[in-house]
Amino acid sequence: MTKQLFLLLTLLAVSHTYAQKINYVVSFPNIVHHEANISIAASGIPAGKAVFRMSRSSPGRYATHEFGKNVYDVKAFDQGGNPVTINRIDGDVYEVPKQNGFVRVDYTLYAAYADGTYSGIDPASVHLNMPATFMWIKGFDKAPITVTFNIPTDKKWTIATQLKPTGNPIEFTAPGLQYFMDCPTKxxxxxxxxxxxxxxxxxDYTFRLALEADATDTVAGTFATKVKRITQEAQAVFGEVPAYDYGTYTFIASINPYVEGDGMEHRNSTMISIPYAFNGDNSLLGVFAHEFFHCWNVERIRPKTLEPFNFEKSNMSNELWCAEGFTQYYGQLLLCRAGLRPLGEILASFSNLINTKENTPGAKRYSPVEMSRHAVFVDAGVAVDRTNYPNMFSSYYPYGGAIAMALDLQLRTRFQLTLDDYMTALWKRFGKTEIAYTVTGLEEVLADVTHDKAFASDFFARFVTGHESFNYEPLLEKAGLTLKKQYAGKAWLGQVSFTEGTTTISSNTIIGSPLYNAGLDNDDVIVQIDGHLVARPADINELLNTHKPGDVINITYKHRTESKTVPLTLGENPTYTLTTYEQAGLSVTKEMMDFRNNWLGTKIK
Known part of the structure; x- marks a missing residue:
């Protein structure tokens, strides 16, 4: 092939690519019954077969979701508006076997579940997560997209989205499919x-709070001031906010009784839905802090396992302990630094992290990397059968948060560094450059920050790819905090739930607990303890109060129709609680208070 011919073909291919366009039009003629009419028109595409489909996964989620179940009345048309053949070749996949460079597909969408993953259409508002809403054409991920929202004429509504605005207030654009699908819209x-x-x-960057709530302007303004404080504390961690596309970041927040609880991060926005009457209370702010931190950690400091995001299947990742878990830790830490969460509440949150790491079977048996991989089943996944998750899974959110706290304390104690320094280094290497990272890359950055390759290797081997216990107690003492057993000396059967008002076990018994070791499990009914009849959980607790850990008692229970009596050795509840030296009646030194303030105090200068 001659050079001139190659250049000509290249130019033709480029011009053909730029000619490809995807246009969506969304209308709501049956909004009272939660339906939308959606049209997708593809132009400039090669003649022949065209395949359209609904997504099965959504950015920020890792399990699959059958969004195609809510799509029906699918029809196809040519450029002249004439019907063309369209075949349903899978549950959520449709094929137009023949088209001449243009095809339009119309369908009806039903949406009645407003949260971060699904969509909700109602006469009061429209709440759209893009993968749950929009069909897309396979093979044209780079084609520019335009979407027009035909708002009902009797509504004086506004539109909140991170899509690029145009001169038309109801029309927006996206550079391609990946960006479009990451743009929730309210x-x-x-x-x-x-x-x-x-x-x-x-x-300079603009931050917007688009709030759907029953709130006065004054209360909404006060709440926005609190959210602003969170954004400033987060900026202080990294030294800067990201260079947001189009210069804007939007908090899309529905705080009212008509949504489902969720928070979902996106590149330049977050979709927050809290099913409570809005009162501007600080208790609402946790999800704001968590999701905002994600605009660095996961949206730009991004695992390679999630790049590019696959909308057709689950997305398994090795790194959610960092992407979600470190964000969990910082979500609480930012609120404390911003003065929006009292010390007692932050210590309760930290206690939860430690208890997850030290006292849940999943974290005691499996590494954070392994727990991250399990997200494809547990991240808002739906299962009708029982699982053994209580004995083999620990959420990568608090598990990863516990790793973050352990690393923060070690960096502060051993290197006079902080986790902020580590996160800033990750930002500079992977975030600003938008180079996707691996677990190995995370370890390399830790070695660079500490100038101690052996420490980084040991930490990752023991606590990231391994699942060793971590000794938090001496490190927390440096902040004048004491870690102790919450129920020391009290007899314990194990972490267990009962069917309301009965002694029927309604949860998996936990491996290593007294009930598990004695052979009891889900649906078994405890009848007697040491010869005493029990009918309510309160009866069991009364009898346990007469014993101590290590006592051996007889327990009679019914398994289906069979009655059994077995010996059971009582244990001690391993739950930890974290309190200040002041609360424990211990003396606090200036060094301890300096350590505590440097860790938990504001970073805004």
Whole structure:
């Protein structure tokens, strides 16, 4: 092939690619019954077969979701509006066997579950997660997208989205499929609040709170001020906010009784839904802190296992202990630094992290990497059969958060560094460059930050790819905090749930617990303890109060129709609680208070 011919073919291919366009039009003629009419028109595509489909996964989620179940009345048309053949070749896949470079597919969407994963269409507002809403054409991920929302004429609604605005207030664009699918959209009677944050390089970014709530302007403004404080504390961790596309970050927040509880991070926005009446209380802020931290950690400091995101299947990742778990830790830490969460509450959150790491079977048996991989089943996944998750899974959120806290304390104690320093280094290497990372890359950055390759290798081997116990107690003492057993000396059967008002076990018994070791499990009914009849959980607790850990008792239970009596050795509840030296009546030194304030105090200068 001659050079001239190659250049000509290249130019033709490029011009053909740029000619490809995807246009969506969304209308709501049957909004009272939660339906939308959606049209997708593809132009400039090669003639022949065209395949359209609904997604089975969504950014920020890792399990599969059958969004195609809510799509029906699918029809196809040519450029002249004439019907063309379209075949359903799978549950959520449709094929137009023949088209001449343009095809339009119309369908009806039913949506009645407003949260971060699904969509909700209602006369009061429209709540759209893009993968749950929009069919897409396979093979044209790079084609530019335009979407028009035909708002009902009787509504004075505004639109909150991270899609690029145009001169038309109901029309938006996206550079391609990956960006489009990462742009949740809220349409309704929204209260808007704005503020700006400047980076050290002088670039200024706009932050918006688009709030769907029953709130006065004053209460909404006060709440926005609190969210602003969170954004400032997060900026202080990394030294800068990301260079948001189109210069804007949007908190899309529905806080009202008509949504489902969720928070979902996106590149330049977050979709938050809290099913409570809005009162502006600080208790609402945790999800804001968590999801905002994600605009660094996971949206830009991004695992290679999630790149590119696959909308057709589950997305297994090795690194959610960092992407989600470190974010879990910082979500709580930012609230404390911002003065929006009292010390007692932050210590309760930290106690939960430690108990997950030290007292749950999943974390005692499996590494954070292994637990991350299990997200394809547990991350809002749906199962009708029973699982053994209580004995083989620990959430990578608190598990990873416990690893983050352990690393933070070690960095502060051993190297006079902080986890902020590590996160900033990750940001510079992987975030600003948008180079996807691996577990090995995370270890390499830790070695660079500490200048101690042996420490980084040991930490990852023991606590990231391994699952060793971590000794938090001496490190927490440096902050004047004491870690102790919450129920020391009290007899314990194990962590167990009962069917309300009965002694029927309604949960898996936990491996290593007294009930598990004695052979009891789900659906067994405890009848007697040491010859005493029991009918309610309160009866069991009364009898346990007469014993101590290590006592051997007889327990009679019914398994289906069979009655059994077995010996059971009582244990001690291993749950930890974290308190201040002051609460424990111990003396606090200046060094301890300095350590505590440097860790938990504000970083805004």
């Amino acid at each position: 349409i309704g009677s929204l209260t808007w609040k704005e503020w700006n944050i400047k980076n050290p390089n002088g670039n």
